[in-house]
Amino acid sequence: xxxxxxxxxxxxxxxxxxxxxxxxxxxxxxxxxxxxxxxxxxxxxxxxxxxxxxxxxxxxxxxxxxxxxxxxxxxxxxxxxxxxxxxxxxxxxxxxxxxxxxxxxxxxxxxxxxxxxxxxxxxxxxxxxxxxxxxxxxxxxxxxxxxxxxxxxxxxxxxxxxxxxxxxxxxxxxxxxxxxxxxxxxxxxxxxxxxxxxxxxxxxxxxxxxxxxxxxxxxxxxxxxxxxxxxxxxxxxxxxxxxxxxxxxxxxxxxxxxxxxxxxxxxxxxxxxxxxxxxxxxxxxxxxxxxxxxxxxxxxxxxxxxxxxxxxxxxxxxxxxxxxxxxxxxxxxxxxxxxxxxxxxxxxxxxxxxxxxxxxxxxxxxxxxxxxxxxxxxxxxxxxxxxxxxxxxxxxxxxx
Ligand code: MLT
Numbered sequence: 001x002x003x004x005x006x007x008x009x010x011x012x013x014x015x016x017x018x019x020x021x022x023x024x025x026x027x028x029x030x031x032x033x034x035x036x037x038x039x040x041x042x043x044x045x046x047x048x049x050x051x052x053x054x055x056x057x058x059x060x061x062x063x064x065x066x067x068x069x070x071x072x073x074x075x076x077x078x079x080x081x082x083x084x085x086x087x088x089x090x091x092x093x094x095x096x097x098x099x100x101x102x103x104x105x106x107x108x109x110x111x112x113x114x115x116x117x118x119x120x121x122x123x124x125x126x127x128x129x130x131x132x133x134x135x136x137x138x139x140x141x142x143x144x145x146x147x148x149x150x151x152x153x154x155x156x157x158x159x160x161x162x163x164x165x166x167x168x169x170x171x172x173x174x175x176x177x178x179x180x181x182x183x184x185x186x187x188x189x190x191x192x193x194x195x196x197x198x199x200x201x202x203x204x205x206x207x208x209x210x211x212x213x214x215x216x217x218x219x220x221x222x223x224x225x226x227x228x229x230x231x232x233x234x235x236x237x238x239x240x241x242x243x244x245x246x247x248x249x250x251x252x253x254x255x256x257x258x259x260x261x262x263x264x265x266x267x268x269x270x271x272x273x274x275x276x277x278x279x280x281x282x283x284x285x286x287x288x289x290x291x292x293x294x295x296x297x298x299x300x301x302x303x304x305x306x307x308x309x310x311x312x313x314x315x316x317x318x319x320x321x322x323x324x325x326x327x328x329x330x331x332x333x334x335x336x337x338x339x340x341x342x343x344x345x346x347x348x349x350x351x352x353x354x355x356x357x358x359x360x361x362x363x364x365x366x367x368x369x370x371x372x373x374x375x376x377x378x379x380x381x382x383x384x385x386x387x388x389x390x391x392x393x394x395x396x397x398x399x400x
Pocket of ligand 1: 042043044045110178239
């Protein structure tokens with residue numbers, strides 16, 4: 001008989017968004033007359049189609065695959081040079097220098113933030129903000145690692161800062177934050193980099209929402225802070241930036257400077273380890289997708305993405321306006337597609353989830369799914385259409 005990984009006993013039966021989808025399906029089955037009325041502002045899934053340059057590049061790349069002269073099979077595991085350079089140039093336009101050889105192309109920040117746990121031994125102390133994107137917690141729990149939490153609350157604007165009395169080895173940061181939409185400024189990120197360097201810790205920085213930063217003084221990469229290459233890995237994604245939730249493209253920056261001493265006194269490089277891990281377990285993002293991504297990272301491609309982002313941010317404005325009118329406190333919606341608000345009438349978040357589904361058929365994400373500090377909070381995404389978002393907010397307005 002196999003002995004199973006019993007750490008799985010310590011995670012919820014289903015992943016947060018799978019659980020939401022399950023509950024909505026049950027509601028649809030029980031209320032077929034209301035099913036067509038449901039507005040989904042729960043999971044952060046985009047509604048705008050792919051941009052023109054991405055689609056053109058996809059078509060061209062598909063055509064290449066139809067001829068033996070231009071056909072491509074397995075690509076380099078780290079990703080084609082053309083797209084790694086395009087990512088590096090994108091960083092440069094945002095005033096951050098990242099060596100294209102430190103960039104690894106992948107199929108999702110979710111996969112990479114989950115898989116990166118393999119590089120770290122079981123006895124590390126993992127520091128995770130609460131509330132937090134559930135993947136960080138679930139993957140470390142599945143791996144049997146010890147997690148400690150730092151509180152994100154209204155008092156610290158949902159931006160926990162380092163505490164010198166806590167000794168962590170691995171720190172997860174997500175900015176702009178999922179779920180709260182809060183965004184660290186450069187000084188705050190510098191405090192984290194200083195802490196990591198002083199404690200020989202590694203920061204796993206999730207920058208999946210960097211393209212939504214609208215205030216120019218806010219950093220869009222941890223590498224905007226000096227010294228970060230000696231302590232941080234960064235994850236980026238086109239899921240929300242370019243509508244690639246179904247197309248799949250992400251990148252992870254593992255600087256060569258990330259070298260630590262092993263138990264035998266030798267040196268281990270996280271870059272080399274990630275390269276070894278990826279080349280062993282991953283055969284790369286499809287060629288056609290890498291070609292599309294290359295175009296997305298061009299100046300023209302990014303301009304098109306920004307049009308879609310402005311579209312979504314108009315939804316964020318509509319949601320924020322409704323909450324403000326109702327006197328409900330919230331964060332996010334300015335440098336992030338997410339709006340995180342206090343549940344009205346002292347409700348708990350799953351209670352509000354059911355209430356909204358039952359009464360106005362609007363689906364959001366209960367804050368409790370992101371940690372104990374989310375118990376009385378609720379997340380709405382701005383990734384819906386204008387029409388549905390306005391309709392959802394009109395219904396909400398009539399409730400409270
Ligand atoms: C979310 O809604 O938090 C995200 O869409 C989940 C993800 O990116 O995996």
